[in-house]
C-alpha cells in the first residue's frame with residue numbers, strides 16, 4: 001500500500017492540488033471502462049475491480065462502488081492495506097462486527113474483536129444477537145472497557161454518526177495502551193472545518209441542518225449524520241491527547257483507490273485514513 005502521511009492540513013491540501021489532474025483522469029477511466037485493474041491488498045494479487053453503478057443513473061461513488069472480486073470496495077481495500085502495513089501486535093478492536101471487512105480482517109488477524117452500536121437504551125458491553133451471531137454493543141461515547149485495554153483500535157465511517165466526535169476520540173485514547181494505535185476512516189470533504197448538522201443538548205436531539213443519513217448494516221433506516229468531519233480532525237486528535245496524529249492519503253490508481261468522483265470538486269472525497277498513537 002502506497003500511502004503519504006501528513007501531519008498538517010496545509011501539507012495534505014497542497015498534495016491534493018498536485019494530484020488533482022491525475023485523479024480526474026483516473027476517475028474518468030473508471031467510469032468509462034467500468035473496471036480497473038489493480039493490486040488488491042486483501043487478495044494480495046493483481047485483480048479486476050468492477051464498478052457497480054447506482055441503478056438510477058445518478059452519481060456512482062467510487063469509494064464504495066469499485067469492488068474487487070473478493071467483495072471489498074476501495075475504502076475497505078485501503079483499510080486492509082494500511083492495517084497490513086502497520087499491523088496490530090496486541091489486543092485489537094474494530095467498531096464493526098457484521099461487515100465483510102470484519103470477516104476479511106479476522107481471516108488475517110484471528111484475535112480481532114468486534115462490536116456494534118445497538119442504540120442508546122443498551123448497556124455498553126451487553127451482548128445481543130444480530131445477523132445470527134452474538135455481538136457486543138459499544139457506544140463510542142462511553143466504552144465499557146477499562147483504560148489501556150487495547151493495542152489497536154479501528155473504526156470505519158463511524159465518527160460522523162457520533163453526537164460528539166471529541167468525546168469519542170478521548171474515549172478511544174482512554175482504552176488504548178501507551179504507544180497504542182488508533183486508525184480510522186470517515187467521509188471527509190476538502191474542508192478544514194467540521195460541518196455540524198445535528199447536536200444533542202441536555203439529552204435532546206436538535207437538527208441544525210436538514211437531517212442526512214448514511215447506510216447502516218445495523219438499521220434499515222440508516223444512521224443520522226451529526227457532522228461532516230473536516231480535515232481539522234488532525235487537530236482534534238492532538239486535542240484528545242494523542243502524541244502523533246497523521247492524515248494518510250492512499251490515492252493510487254494501480255490499487256483501484258481513487259477519489260470518490262463526486263461531481264462537485266469540494267465534495268469529491270480523497271481516499272483518506274487517519275492514524276494516531278497514544279503517548280508511550
Ligand SMILES: [Zn+2]
Pocket residue numbers: 040041042043044047068069070071072
Ligand atoms: Zn481483493
